[in-house]
Amino acid sequence: MSDSLDAAALLGMLRRMMVIRRFEERAAQSYQQANVGGFCHLYIGQEAVAVGSISALRPDDPIITAYRDHGHALARDMDPRYAMAELFGKLTGCSKGKGGSMHYFDREHHMYGGHAIVGGQCPLGIGIAFGIQYLEEDKVCVCYLGDGALNQGGFHESMNMAAVMNLPIIFALENNQYSMGTHIARGTAAADNLPAKAAAYDMRADACDGMDVQAVYNCFAKQAALVRAGEGPAFVDCQTYRYKGHSMSDPQKYRSKDEVSEQEQQDPINKLVNHLIDNHLCDQSEIDKIDKHAKDQALESVKFANDSPETGLDELFTDVYSQPYGPYKKGDLPLMLRERDPGDR
Amino acid sequence: MREIQYREALREAMTEEMARDSRVFLMGEEVAEYNGAYKVSQGMLERFGPKRVVDTPISETAFSGLGVGAAMYGLRPIIEFMSWSFCLVAADQIINNAPKMLYMSGGQFGVPAVFRGNNGAGGQLGSTHSWSVESMFSSVPGLKMAIPATPYDAKGLLRTAIRDDDPVFFLESERLLGFKGPVPPPEEEYLIPFGQADIKLVGTDCTIVAMGRPIHFALQAALELAKEGIHCEVIDPRTIRPLDIDTIVASVRKTGYLVVVDQSWPFASVASEIAMQVYEQALDDLDNKIIRVNNDDVPAPYNRTLEQEMLPNAKKIYEAVRAVTYNA
Known part of the structure; x- marks a missing residue:
């Protein structure tokens, strides 16, 4: 682990990861209570990828992602209330x-x-x-994709x-090894040599342990700096794992419980907590406080979503x-956006 | 008034809008160094440089999606398809992403992009290169669709399309690119609002609605029919979304007869939609059923005779008007 990040920065990342974890737990519960419809893809297990990479960017660097998008929105500090209300299909989402779980947008947070x-x-x-x-801006776009997208x-x-146009973009592969129920080795050629995908386009490739938020941070800090310096686009393989099913309706027959519990030993939140405690960067009470706050925010988000009025049919x-x-x-x-930026547009 | 080609009208519209708004750029296959596969963008690279007139690899999915992303980011892309037939590989970008982004994002991200290129058969290119996409795509809410038949309309509609804040599918015709018509000089700026049909010929006896290239077939047929004492009113909606049904209905109330011409396939077509809307609004004013003149319901053949037989033409429109007005 790198020690280039100070305690405040690490605690900030811990806070965001815990907000995502606790939010997703409430999202799952709400789904089971039939307050959430459609498909719902949880980010639990992958928190270090969104939080580590986004923390390495500037707040106005644009990001775009796929349908497992709760984590990215929350890592960009979307208020969990609006995120949960979206799952509930409320106008306050x-x-x-109108988008649901798979279509979170946040213009203010790019x-x-x-x-x-x-x-x-x-x-x-x-x-x-x-x-x-x-527009000749000093920005980097990060485009997240799952390993299933490698074959599109x-x-x-x-x-x-x-590559041809030398665009300022990082393709951030969130490689959780499964495109729904298909292991990467079954669907992707050269699955054990993913830098080859970038090499085919003469593009810089990098990789990081996606279960280690500091490793993700360091990797994206380096790559974003290179992109800003005009060194061209990059492809980053973030090796991660999702603990839950592909979506809420996935019986997960394609992998063993042992495999999942083994991966859970690599938990990115525990890893960061241990690092903070072991290095005396904070004490357990501070961790507990952050977790309590995340739990409260998640619970509050459900209350907000529940209490939000039904959407009028004129919104159709x-x-x-x-x-x-x-x-x-x-x-x-x-x-x-109206609450943040009254009078805009 | 001076006369210019349809392709020149398109070029003038793009050039003038690019001069007016630095956010507008043109991107597509062979638009820059080759000067346009059909010479529509001839000279534009020289004028605006490679940053704003951008060649792409043959990657419709990537460059049409790039247009959507750039539009979300605040630019005003003009994405050229060498042919609308080639857009099919980019369907996810142009009909999933472009027209639905505003809705899915709760109004946060609009897509002010123009997708334009040749539409329609008629050049013996075989089925894959002979698409008329108006019926297939006009059923998608969130997009707008324009289909100019004359140089005047091409310029005025394209300028409006570029300024529109929503995605516009702009359907041109390869067979019309060299067609000349009157267009005001560049210093006389004009725009043609969407959703405003043009009555190309005033008449009293039968309404003919046509869009794009078949307008010219309709006008030919009307000329023949006039010699026989049947005076047709030829209406060009010019945009399919929004559709100016009011002008069509008003004409039908006057003539009592309607023939709809549409160079796409008949099943669930624009012609079917127009016919249905007229039935809904003006059934009592019709003196006979409505007749549609579409492509025959087969893939476009290569054989010249078969291809010409398959497409709408003046003879088919003439016969349709004669058939529909037999009881007049």
Whole structure:
């Protein structure tokens, strides 16, 4: 582990990881209580990837991800209340209840969405990176993808164009080893040599232990600096693991309980807690306080989502067009943005 | 008024909008150094440089998705498909991402992008290169669709498309690129609002609705029919989304007859939709059933005779008007 991060920074990362963990536990509970519909993909186990990478970026560096997107939104400090309300399909949700679990967006925090078609966010990611380059901004776009996206055409086309155009983007592979129920070795050629994917496009490759938030941080800090220096795009393999099923409805027959419990020994939150305690960077009471706060926030988010009023049917025809016509009407921005930024737009 | 080609009208629209707004850029296959596969973007690289007139590899998924992402980021992309037939490999980007982003994000991220290129058959290219996408895509809420038939409309509609805050599918015609028509000089700026049909020919006896290239077939047919005393009103909706159904209905109330011409396939087509909306709004004003003139319901053949037989043409429109007005 690197010691380049001070205690305050580490505690900040711990706080975010715990917020994600406790939020996801409440999301699972709410799903089981049938307050959440559709698909719900939990981020538990992978917290170090979103938190480590996002902590290494500047707040206005744009990020974009796939459908397992709760962690990224919360790592970008979306208020958990708006995140939970989105799961409940309420108008108070981050996407006004029109996107659901797989489509979290947060314009204020430069989070360009969860995107639910595997690999479909990669072309969007290079578009954001093109925008950065076009506007000559000193920013880096991070485009997250799961290992399943490695086998989609859009990923390869985007890697190629990013390399050809020297776009300021990092493709952050969240390699949790399973695309739904298919192990990476069954679906991906050269699964044991992923830098080859980048080499095919003459792109810089890097890798990190995705269960170690400091390792993730250091890797992305280095790569983001290289991208900012004009060294071109990068591909980073974050080796991680999800403890829960692909979605809430996954019986997980494709892997053993032993495998899961072995991986849980690598828990990224425990790892950071142990590091903090072992190095006397904080005491247990501080850890407990952070966890208590995360639990409270998660519980509060459920209460907020529950208490939010039902959405009026007139919302059906808003936000279809920016310049409405016929039956289509202009919508209000989500409460999340109106509260933060009154009078915007 | 001066006359310019349809392709020149498109080029003028893009050039003038790029001069007006630095966020606008053109991207696509062979748009820059090759000067456009069909010479639509000829000279634009020289004028605006490689940052704003951008060649891409043959990667429709990547560069159309790039357009969506760049639009979310605040730019105003014009994404050129050499042919709309090639857009099918990018379907996820153009019909999943572009038109639904605003809705899914609760109004946070719009996609002010224009996707444009050649649409329609007629060049003996075989089925894969002969798509008319208007029926397939116009059923997608969140996008707008324009389909100009003349240089005047091409320029005015494309300028509006580029300024629109929503994704616009702009359907041009390879067969019309060299077609000349009157267009005001560049110093006389004009825009054509979406959702406003143009009555290309005023008449009293039968309404013909057509879009894109078949407008010219409709006008040919109307010329023949006029000689026989049947005066057709030819209406060009110009945009399919929004659709100016009011102008069509008003015309049908006047003439009592309707023929709808549509160069896409008949099943669940734009022609079917227009016919249905007219039935809903003006059933009592119709003196006969509505007749549709679509592509025949087969893949586009290579054989020239078969291809011409399969497409809408002036003879088919003439016969449709004669058939529908037999009881007049």
